Amino acid sequence: xxxxAAEGLVKRFGGVVAAKDVSFALDPGEMLAIIGPNGxxxxxxxxxxxxxxxxxxxxxxxxxxxxxGIPPRAVCRxxxxxTFQVAQTFLSFTVLGNVQMALIAHHGQTRRLLADAAxxxxxxxxxxxxxxxxxxxxxxxxxxxxYGDVKRVELAIALAAAPRLLLMDEPTAGMAPSERxxxxxxxxxxxxxxxxxxxxxxxxxxxxxxxxxxxxVLVRGEIIARGTPAEVRAxxxxxxxxxxxxxxxxxxxAKRAHG
Amino acid sequence: xxxxxxxxxxxxxxxxxxxLFVIASGLTIVxxxxxxxxxxxxxxxxxxxYVAVTIVPWLLEFDRSPWLFFAGVLLSALAVGxxxxxxxxxxxxxxxxxxxxFQLLATFGVVLIVQDLVLLAWGPVDIPGPRAPGLRHGVxxxxxxxxxxxxxxxxxxxxxxxxxxxxxxxxxxxVLIRAATQDREMVGALGVNQAMLFTGxxxxxxxxxxxxxxxxxxxxxxxxxxxxxxxxxxxxxTVIGGMGSVPGAFIAxxxxxxxQAFGVLVFPKxxxxxxxxxxxxxxxxxxxxxxxxxxxxxxxxxxxxxxxDPGRLDGLTRALVVVAVAAVLALPLLDAYxxxxxxxxxxxxxxxxxxxxxxxxxxxxxxxxxxxFGLGAYGAGLLVVKAxxxxxxxxxxxxxxxxxxxxxxxxxxVRLSGIYLAMLTLAFAQIAYAxxxxxxxxxxxxxxxxxxxxxxxxASREVYxxxxxxxxxxxIVLLRRxxxxxxxxxxxxxxxxxxxxxxxxxxxxxHRWLGFILAxxxxxxxxxxYAFSKGSIDPTLLGIPMSVDFLSMLLLGGIQSVLGPxxxxxxxxxxxxxxxxxxxxxxxxxxxxxxAMVLLFPRGLAGAWASLRRRPA
Ligand SMILES: Nc1ncnc2c1ncn2[C@@H]1O[C@H](COP(=O)(O)OP(=O)(O)OP(=O)(O)O)[C@@H](O)[C@H]1O
Ligand SMILES: [Mg+2]
Numbered sequence: 080x081x082x083x084a085a086e087g088l089v090k091r092f093g094g095v096v097a098a099k100d101v102s103f104a105l106d107p108g109e110m111l112a113i114i115g116p117n118g119x120x121x122x123x124x125x126x127x128x129x130x131x132x133x134x135x136x137x138x139x140x141x142x143x144x145x146x147x148g149i150p151p152r153a154v155c156r157x158x159x160x161x162t163f164q165v166a167q168t169f170l171s172f173t174v175l176g177n178v179q180m181a182l183i184a185h186h187g188q189t190r191r192l193l194a195d196a197a198x199x200x201x202x203x204x205x206x207x208x209x210x211x212x213x214x215x216x217x218x219x220x221x222x223x224x225x226y227g228d229v230k231r232v233e234l235a236i237a238l239a240a241a242p243r244l245l246l247m248d249e250p251t252a253g254m255a256p257s258e259r260x261x262x263x264x265x266x267x268x269x270x271x272x273x274x275x276x277x278x279x280x281x282x283x284x285x286x287x288x289x290x291x292x293x294x295x296v297l298v299r300g301e302i303i304a305r306g307t308p309a310e311v312r313a314x315x316x317x318x319x320x321x322x323x324x325x326x327x328x329x330x331x332x333a334k335r336a337h338g
Numbered sequence: 339x340x341x342x343x344x345x346x347x348x349x350x351x352x353x354x355x356x357x358l359f360v361i362a363s364g365l366t367i368v369x370x371x372x373x374x375x376x377x378x379x380x381x382x383x384x385x386x387x388y389v390a391v392t393i394v395p396w397l398l399e400f401d402r403s404p405w406l407f408f409a410g411v412l413l414s415a416l417a418v419g420x421x422x423x424x425x426x427x428x429x430x431x432x433x434x435x436x437x438x439x440f441q442l443l444a445t446f447g448v449v450l451i452v453q454d455l456v457l458l459a460w461g462p463v464d465i466p467g468p469r470a471p472g473l474r475h476g477v478x479x480x481x482x483x484x485x486x487x488x489x490x491x492x493x494x495x496x497x498x499x500x501x502x503x504x505x506x507x508x509x510x511x512x513v514l515i516r517a518a519t520q521d522r523e524m525v526g527a528l529g530v531n532q533a534m535l536f537t538g539x540x541x542x543x544x545x546x547x548x549x550x551x552x553x554x555x556x557x558x559x560x561x562x563x564x565x566x567x568x569x570x571x572x573x574x575x576t577v578i579g580g581m582g583s584v585p586g587a588f589i590a591x592x593x594x595x596x597x598q599a600f601g602v603l604v605f606p607k608x609x610x611x612x613x614x615x616x617x618x619x620x621x622x623x624x625x626x627x628x629x630x631x632x633x634x635x636x637x638x639x640x641x642x643x644x645x646x647d648p649g650r651l652d653g654l655t656r657a658l659v660v661v662a663v664a665a666v667l668a669l670p671l672l673d674a675y676x677x678x679x680x681x682x683x684x685x686x687x688x689x690x691x692x693x694x695x696x697x698x699x700x701x702x703x704x705x706x707x708x709x710x711f712g713l714g715a716y717g718a719g720l721l722v723v724k725a726x727x728x729x730x731x732x733x734x735x736x737x738x739x740x741x742x743x744x745x746x747x748x749x750x751x752v753r754l755s756g757i758y759l760a761m762l763t764l765a766f767a768q769i770a771y772a773x774x775x776x777x778x779x780x781x782x783x784x785x786x787x788x789x790x791x792x793x794x795x796x797a798s799r800e801v802y803x804x805x806x807x808x809x810x811x812x813x814i815v816l817l818r819r820x821x822x823x824x825x826x827x828x829x830x831x832x833x834x835x836x837x838x839x840x841x842x843x844x845x846x847x848x849h850r851w852l853g854f855i856l857a858x859x860x861x862x863x864x865x866x867x868y869a870f871s872k873g874s875i876d877p878t879l880l881g882i883p884m885s886v887d888f889l890s891m892l893l894l895g896g897i898q899s900v901l902g903p904x905x906x907x908x909x910x911x912x913x914x915x916x917x918x919x920x921x922x923x924x925x926x927x928x929x930x931x932x933x934a935m936v937l938l939f940p941r942g943l944a945g946a947w948a949s950l951r952r953r954p955a
Contacts, residue, residue, distance in 0.1 A: 171641065
């Protein structure tokens with residue numbers, strides 16, 4: 080059954096058409112990548128799915144339920160976790176506190192006036208941090224972490240919502256290459272074992288071709304190609320407008336590594 | 339109503355609009371370039387009037403010609419522009435990077451200083467200005483007499499708008515002003531020229547305020563209350579028009595001028611309320627004003643200014659708290675005066691704590707917290723004086739009054755953020771002030787009401803002191819608990835990143851609103867207790883100076899600390915109580931102190947305490 084479906088999404092900013100008739104579907108446990116040059120409309124598409132932006136036209140459905148234009152908090156409560164291109168965390172909190180806060184919100188406890196927030200959901204939060212390999216840093220203020228580590232914590236925050244769907248806008252931006260593949264492997268593992276659908280964007284073609292089940296190629300707001308990594312790799316149009324030389328090489332490397 | 343009458347009414351509305359625009363344009367230009375909301379803009383306006391009533395009559399001695407009159411007006415504007423330069427060089431360039439709250443407080447410090455200096459230089463008596471030669475007659479308009487000077491003023495606004503347009507589009511200085519207004523990053527790239535640009539902008543802004551003030555002298559006498567009355571109106575104009583937008587300020591000024599001219603026919607007493615309602619309505623539909631643009635989000639994440647980790651009290655701090663509570667309980671062993679001051683400190687501590695619940699914990703910089711304090715006081719006081727109820731139910735009503743007012747105003751306030759939010763809280767506080775001030779039948783107007791005495795059992799100072807201690811300490815302990823609780827943590831989370839909070843399922847606006855109500859209720863309770871401690875209520879409880887007092891307590895105590903505001907309230911009130919009787923220049927002293935605090939000591943007493951504690955033994 081389809082987990083997420085986008086149908087004919089359109090978004091304009093003044094004269095710029097950031098998304099033009101964007102449609103795709105995503106199954107549980109599937110990793111769907113959106114690739115495209117800067118300004119292609121990837122983040123805009125994420126924001127229309129996650130509720131940060133209301134599409135000018137089109138529909139978004141989650142497991143058959145229409146979620147078009149509902150606010151992010153409601154999208155989250157339906158089981159959607161989100162990470163942002165520029166990591167969004169609670170800077171005054173510790174690493175652990177960030178995940179605890181997400182769990183407090185997930186359990187609908189944000190209006191409790193007398194409980195001690197620092198004592199709530201400690202173990203669950205630590206377990207989530209452990210999954211992303213950040214348990215050892217739990218007590219540190221998040222502002223002290225390296226950016227790549229912040230991105231991992233952001234993943235733990237997103238997982239706190241017990242999501243069916245993860246939206247990850249450039250999850251590995253700012254990480255060292257070795258860290259990148261480790262993080263993508265981690266996400267892919269979680270997606271497969273827990274049957275979570277993952278929609279992600281990446282500028283790192285190695286990560287995309289190694290881990291995506293399917294790929295959408297977005298250029299100037301339009302999907303110009305879609306399919307399995309092999310199909311996208313072979314598409315001459317994609318090679319011409321986007322992948323170019325380096326992208327093709329990354330695709331070849333990925334093919335050798337898997338083949 | 340005859341159409342002739344309406345026409346004249348419209349013309350006088352346009353004349354006020356014109357004056358208002360001249361002043362507001364300066365404020366909005368200064369904000370656009372420096373991103374500082376300059377409270378002292380009203381002081382420049384007042385100085386413009388005072389300088390003009392001094393030099394224009396002197397010039398007219400030589401020859402009663404219109405040219406000398408206007409030369410005097412322009413000279414006054416230039417002189418005030420020079421004062422703007424002084425303010426930029428001495429103060430503003432040191433605070434471009436400090437948090438908004440501190441900028442507002444520092445410029446308010448200048449307001450206080452100028453008030454005292456004006457009193458020193460010109461005395462407390464209003465000084466009428468000369469009428470403008472050649473424009474003293476009335477003009478016949480559709481059978482009605484209309485003052486020629488007003489007619490002239492109508493043309494001043496568009497003329498200034500046109501000149502500003504030329505400046506902005508035809509000169510290098512103006513082009514830089516526009517560029518800086520539109521793009522913050524660009525200013526950094528200016529290098530050396532940046533200082534020139536900022537100084538020049540302050541000259542222009544202050545000169546426009548001075549011009550506005552100088553042009554008023556045939557209409558109103560120069561008086562020491564001019565600054566605060568004009569600054570709220572100028573704030574409203576710039577906020578409605580969009581901060582930084584000169585054409586926006588023009589449109590807003592015309593709207594407000596006409597609204598006041600016609601509003602006075604329909605609701606003679608509450609034109610001020612109409613103006614603020616217009617502002618609230620505009621901001622709900624267009625949160626950045628008519629022609630304003632949203633502030634681009636900062637590229638890099640920065641630590642918020644406020645409570646970071648509420649944490650636990652360490653041993654020594656706990657000991658300090660115990661000593662403080664013991665001192666509060668022991669006060670009645672001293673004299674009655676100490677008890678009175680102690681009671682007031684407790685009440686102000688609760689008010690300051692509730693304000694820091696918003697500012698330090700929620701990142702909601704309220705510039706009108708006195709509204710909730712004052713409405714709590716009136717809620718309790720009116721029940722006693724007008725309804726004859728005893729103290730106990732009145733003290734229950736106080737937090738309800740504060741909370742209800744906060745619910746009403748907060749509904750609009752939490753839609754905004756940053757400087758717009760601060761301006762709207764200020765505007766709402768002024769509405770509340772205006773209602774209390776003008777609704778004489780119920781509130782006693784300017785004089786307020788007397789006879790707000792405690793019940794018989796609490797009539798002695800000592801018993802009342804212990805009751806206040808019990809109530810305020812319990813309220814502070816509870817609020818502190820809320821700061822540590824999920825609700826308080828959620829407010830901090832929303833302050834750190836509203837986007838992240840939303841994405842984990844938090845209704846940010848709703849939580850901010852509930853937080854605003856809770857803080858309003860706590861302030862209302864404090865206000866109720868205050869009314870019974872004084873035995874009376876009056877509109878100063880809701881005024882801007884009261885709100886600034888609360889903010890100064892936070893500044894003094896340290897907004898990054900949970901208990902700092904309590905220490906700040908104690909220190910502030912004790913200092914005020916000690917110095918106020920000793921000096922005729924309390925405002926000068928207070929203004930200088932606020933500025934010194936912002937510049938030298940921005941983390942307050944709590945910051946000093948923390949660094950003392952961290953120092954190796
Ligand atoms: N809030 C906005 N207002 C105006 N224009 C916008 C806004 N958000 C995005 N745009 C424009 O829409 C287009 C698509 O932007 P988007 O951020 O979706 O691209 P992207 O594919 O995520 O790019 P990148 O790889 O750089 O992150 C760009 O031209 C951008 O300038
Ligand atoms: Mg993007």
